[in-house]
Amino acid sequence: MTAFTGELTSLTLVILTAVAFAAGFISSIAGAGGMITLPALLWAGIPPLDALGTNKFQSVFGTLSSTLNFFRKGHLDFRPLWPGLLAAAIGSAVGTWSVTRLGGEQLRTLLPILLIAIALYFAFSPSISDLDRKPRMGNGSFNVFIGGGIGLYGGFFGPGMGSFYALAFAALLGYNMRRATAHTKPLVLATNTTSMLLFMAGGHLLWGLAICMSVAQFVGARLGSNLVIARGVGLVRPVIIVATLLVAVKLLLEA
Secondary structure (H helix, E strand, O other): OOOOOOOOOHHHHHHHHHHHHHHHHHHHHHOOOHHHHHHHHHHOOOOHHHHHHHHHHHHHHHHHHHHHHHHHOOOOOOHHHHHHHHHHHHHHHHHHHHHOOOOOHHHHHHHHHHHHHHHHHHHHOOOOOOOOOOOOOOHHHHHHHHHHHHHHHHHHOOOOHHHHHHHHHHHHOOOOHHHHHHHHHHHHHHHHHHHHHHHHHOOOOOHHHHHHHHHHHHHHHHHHHHHHHHHOHHHHHHHHHHHHHHHHHHHHHHO
């Protein structure tokens, strides 16, 4: 697939930068920022692999912003996450390598079903709350299977990855939603950084656009993570439900 050789208008650049700000804000809360930025990049006429690479680059900085904010305010403990970070990076490398050689059409078909299932779980599950619950899986198994598995998906396609991680932390490790959202961020960061480096090595990145969107993502994510810390599940749950259902409907209509 050839690299993007066209020119983006100033208006398109401004719109995509504004979209990145909104995505950073929402992603720090609900982890669905890629569902906003990737369709916008494709709408602008950017080829899929270049869109994926640019999307990974700008999302890294939004996730870094919210990760630092959660850590600075004491809502994030890195110690149990290191094996999961390694598994996520390995899974992401395999997924990114695969997507540069295959395609994401089958995942596009499956994704709306997964998103609707996640929205229903967040809407009705009693484990989604501001209280910690008894874990259903050990940290070791969680790091290997969940970190590596979602990392593989994140490298291959990516949108909705943060929601998948948050769901796993809440359902399998018993984390409350504030804590689950905070601990999702380093895993997403490891996944996206690995994928970004591989896309960069393949030349699938629009540097000027990526830098503008990265700055907007960073600011939006800082504001959004502050709201998560202040509001907890009262904010996270409805945003995830609405965001995932809207994107699922959009993908179904496009299909």
